[in-house]
Amino acid sequence: MARAIMIQGAGSNVGKSLLVAGLCRHFARTGMRVRPFKPQNMSNNAAVTVDGGEIGRAQALQAMACRVDAVTDMNPVLLKPETETGSQVVVHGRRLTTLRARDYARFKPQLLSACLESFFRLGRDCDLIVVEGAGSPAEINLRAGDIANMGFAEAADLPVILAGDIDRGGVIAQLVGTHAVLDARDAARIKGFLVNKFRGDITLFADGEAEIARRTGWAPLGTVPWFDDAWRLPAEDVLDIRGAPRADAFRIAVPRLGRIANFDDLDPLSADPALSVEIVPPGRPLPVCDLILIPGSKATIADLAAFRANGWDIDLAAHHRRGGHVLGICGGYQMLGRTLSDPEGLEGPPETVPGLGLLAVDTVLQPRKDLARVTATDVESGAAVHGYEIHLGHSTGPDTDQGWLRRDGAPMGAASADGRVRGCYLHGLFAGDAFRAAYLARLGAAPSDLDYSAGVEATLEALADHLAATLDTTAIGGMMADIG
Structure with a gap:
């Protein structure tokens, strides 16, 4: 018993x-x-x-x-x-x-x-x-x-x-x-x-x-x-993620969205001593950095409005003009597109709003929630990518035609023509050491030999x-x- x-x-x-x-x-x-x-x-x-x-x-x-x-x-x-x-x-x-x-x-x-x-x-x-x-x-x-x-x-x-x-x-x-x-x-x-x-x-x-x-x-x-090492475990609250700017590290800036969701993508990045992950609170500008990572959101349209109200859209555009890299995951991916539509009022009044326009993608929110564990492949490195999808909505457009990930031979995600702006619905992808190292190396980072899963264990x-x-x-x- x-x-x-x-x-x-x-x-x-x-x-x-x-x-x-x-x-x-x-x-x-x-x-x-x-x-x-x-x-x-x-x-x-x-x-x-x-x-x-x-x-x-x-x-x-x-x-x-x-x-x-x-x-x-x-x-x-x-x-x-x-x-x-x-x-x-x-x-x-x-x-x-x-x-x-x-x-x-x-x-x-x-x-x-x-x-x-x-x-x-x-x-x-x-x-x-x-x-x-x-x-x-x-x-x-x-x-x-x-x-x-x-x-x-x-x-x-x-x-x-x-x-x-x-x-x-x-x-x-x-x-x-x-x-x-x-x-x-x-x-x-x-x-x-x-x-x-x-x-x-x-x-x-x-x-x-x-x-x-x-x-x-x-x-x-x-x-x-x-317990000093609590920060090494996946965080339940984004405020528990340890990250501070360091001049000698590859800098990743993450805007702290009001309805930030499924931000476990940040845990392996913040655990890597070669990387500097800075969680940027509302009211502060996005800093000069190497990568801006826009995380998931439980209320994408509302968080997109707040993103603009904070002036982060201006910071993002300047970062992109300087040649910086951008990654959007789930809600962040949806924000990076041309339009975001909620025809059935799932998040609020039915409406269509303009996105940030860095990806040629349009998203329509739909009642059915996609919930799945996913195994994919990074097209450029061939590294396996393991994660999960948990989202409302479907994204289509020219930048999704090739994708930068593959699942069962089909393209996943979207990338701009120059490859500097990317998005996907796959959460948890950075927990894989081989993929994380390959992705960051393409951006000019020199990640450590961190074994993330072994560190959590x-x-x-x-x-x-x-x-x-x-x-x-x-x-x-x-x-x-x-x-x-």
Whole structure:
């Protein structure tokens, strides 16, 4: 019979995703068949699963930590923000609808059955499920109908470990305050607590840990020091991507779009010490660089308007005139074309807008979402390219006739006549070392001999070692409950 435990946080960004990934790898190394699970995630950084759906990228990394393929049951409900007040709702890997936040609050109790269905299905084929909460259970105004934290824990009858973040300060208040505001039944479900992201001499926090235990009655499970190599793992938030301009490196500038999506294309580039990846926030001009990479977007037309409002279209044109290279991926590819049409109003009012005009391509958004893992070939080098497609819309035009990638003999992507501007729908393509080196060499870069996948694997091992050395994993194992 499978067992399970849930990791919740005393606030957002306390490091739950990384803790779950590390615990998954730790218990997998003991010989257990481990699976990650997050009932509800909110992210535009999705992954395409082996069963042809989409889930949050954090759960895909956690699946990697378990040494298994990611499947849709690991994240049955995914919210993909499209506006400030509304999100696309993905259930069991497929788009169900788009709802405003207030409407979703009334709708989400209907999704509990979908979450439980996935959870128990995972449990049939493993020994342990490590469940990740979302946000914080201290948001008691959201407790009614909750499916992300205590609502799910109660429905699945799970024990909970609560994590606090000492790096942002006030961790005692985070944990003790959560105990104070929770319903007594929810508070009793929490069996232990841990403190994450500690910097300095851990022994100095011993009294603080004891005080939390005294005030809550929860078992102290350890204080986890800051994990320096977290940046080497695929980022869930674009702000977590490490990149700074360096004068001696090949410079890549990436405009930070408001609805940036599926930006895992940037992870291997930022990990390469020979490259300098600069994420450019709104309000700042695109710098002089070697390559401008326009990433994916969840709301391409809106992000294109913001691109122009920031003056980035002017910076891009100047970069192109200087002989610079441009790459657009997915939404960025669509922006680079001549026109972008949304005849059915999928992203807003039905309209056709002019693109940036650097590729002779026209795009029409369509209701059917393309979701697929893809293997292609780089035409110029012959290197294999592995990635995934996750997009609305179809692009056609003279610059797509030849393509610069090939899939089953058919052209993929588009390139300008001089080859300096390129676009494609294929995400994740830079994870392949041979392709990444060949592509960058064509642009005049001298990439290092980075083995990206081996680096991610080594970092997951180091993370598991880090948690095993600082947490009472034996006590955590003893807190797990049988799945009913």
